[in-house]
Amino acid sequence: MEHALDVSGLSMTYGSGPGAVEALSEVGLRLARGSFTALMGPSGSGKSTFLNCVAGLERPRAGTITIGGRPLPTDEAEATVFRRERIGIVFQGLNLLPYLTAGQNVELPLRLAGGRVPRDLARDLLEEVGLGDRLHSLPSELSGGQRQRVAIARGLVTRPDVLFADEPTGALDSRSARNVLGILRGSADRLGQTIVMVTHDPVAAAYADQVVFLADGRIAGQMSNPTPEAVAAQMTHLDQLVPASAVPTTTKAGA
Numbered sequence: 001m002e003h004a005l006d007v008s009g010l011s012m013t014y015g016s017g018p019g020a021v022e023a024l025s026e027v028g029l030r031l032a033r034g035s036f037t038a039l040m041g042p043s044g045s046g047k048s049t050f051l052n053c054v055a056g057l058e059r060p061r062a063g064t065i066t067i068g069g070r071p072l073p074t075d076e077a078e079a080t081v082f083r084r085e086r087i088g089i090v091f092q093g094l095n096l097l098p099y100l101t102a103g104q105n106v107e108l109p110l111r112l113a114g115g116r117v118p119r120d121l122a123r124d125l126l127e128e129v130g131l132g133d134r135l136h137s138l139p140s141e142l143s144g145g146q147r148q149r150v151a152i153a154r155g156l157v158t159r160p161d162v163l164f165a166d167e168p169t170g171a172l173d174s175r176s177a178r179n180v181l182g183i184l185r186g187s188a189d190r191l192g193q194t195i196v197m198v199t200h201d202p203v204a205a206a207y208a209d210q211v212v213f214l215a216d217g218r219i220a221g222q223m224s225n226p227t228p229e230a231v232a233a234q235m236t237h238l239d240q241l242v243p244a245s246a247v248p249t250t251t252k253a254g255a
Helices: 047-054 076-086 100-111 121-128 143-154 173-193 227-233
Strands: 005-014 021-031 036-041 062-065 087-090 162-166 194-198 210-215 216-225
Touching: 005 047, 021 047, 021 216, 036 047, 036 173, 047 062, 047 173, 047 194, 076 087, 087 121, 087 143, 100 121, 100 143, 121 143, 143 162, 143 173, 162 173, 210 227, 216 227
Parallel strands: 036 194, 036 210, 087 162, 162 194
Antiparallel strands: 005 021, 005 062, 210 216
16 A cells, blocks of 8 residues: 555664764654644654655655655655655744735745646635635734644645644644644545644544654654543653554544
8 A cells, every 4th residue: 555654764864973962863653644643742752854855845864755656756856846746844933925915825835836827726725724814814813823833724725745844733722723733633534635744732642543752762652542631641641651663653533
């Protein structure tokens, strides 16, 4: 079966010599299409490094990364095109352009690629995230939660093989966070979108099909059908988890 994401032997080291820091060591992960995975671990565990590597933002020291059945290119120009066409990214910092409307921000990846922008696509995506009436609003006219929803719509505009979300609710109040998490959950359920979310919040992680735990740059374990209580308890005992002996595979809940 072709996986949305297939990572093998992923290793990353920062620096060299005695001061070198091994951020990732032989990490392997396979994710099924339409799955929603939360990635958790303490500060310095390698979460953000993993996301940056598999999203093509950093080049790992070793390992293979396959997205939608295609290897992630090592050439930077080819990787840029690959990211634009096959990967969606939602950052905590949003990265919306302040002088573009919500609709224009959503369309931006397609326009940068020089492709045709289907009529009403931005409106349809904004309606999908509950902002169909804010098509012409500038980011400054939106709340933090609304801006994050625009960022999600932009991440979905190319119908990517994988949508990566880095702490998407970290700067939001609890109500806005629930809205954003509900949209991500719905994208997996209704659209069959594969989602990988880095989070530190057990409540956010409970929206996912499974949680993958990282510790010291290695996969320390995983949990299916997570609850906030179970995730929080596991986070306090990561040092007791047995490192995964096989490459974990995500399946949708109930599958």
